[in-house]
Amino acid sequence: MPDASDRTFLFVSAMEPLVAAQAVWAAPTPVDLCVSAPSAAARDAVAFACAGRAVRMIEEPLLGAPRSDEDTVEIASRTADALRALYALDTRSALVVWDMLGDGHPCPMLLGENELLHEAEQIERELPFP
Numbered sequence: 001m002p003d004a005s006d007r008t009f010l011f012v013s014a015m016e017p018l019v020a021a022q023a024v025w026a027a028p029t030p031v032d033l034c035v036s037a038p039s040a041a042a043r044d045a046v047a048f049a050c051a052g053r054a055v056r057m058i059e060e061p062l063l064g065a066p067r068s069d070e071d072t073v074e075i076a077s078r079t080a081d082a083l084r085a086l087y088a089l090d091t092r093s094a095l096v097v098w099d100m101l102g103d104g105h106p107c108p109m110l111l112g113e114n115e116l117l118h119e120a121e122q123i124e125r126e127l128p129f130p
Helices: 017-026 040-049 072-087 113-126
Strands: 008-013 033-036 056-059 093-098 109-112
Touching: 008 017, 008 040, 008 113, 017 040, 017 093, 033 040, 040 093, 072 093, 072 113, 109 113
Parallel strands: 008 093, 033 056, 033 093
Antiparallel strands: 008 109
């Protein structure tokens, strides 16, 4: 659980726009950035979740659904890259709408910046050497 001084990243699935909206309204810190996967479903979930709020929105291709030519190692590597890209963003509290969130992760999922980096490092440690 993030501490009060942490930047926070609130992850939701593109397939759950109502959950995304509820998460935004219940967030411990007002959301100041929405990061969307490139799919129409993700963009729609962001629009629904942030309706009526002045929030900056950006699209991040690394958050997209797995492609048919990607294997599990490539997907894991892209996930770690996506987490590091999110860490680099200028935000205090971000809503992250991800196409591939769901496989075993709670939704919504709230991570502090240290937890975000820890997740990226954990994924990278488990990747095979090239």
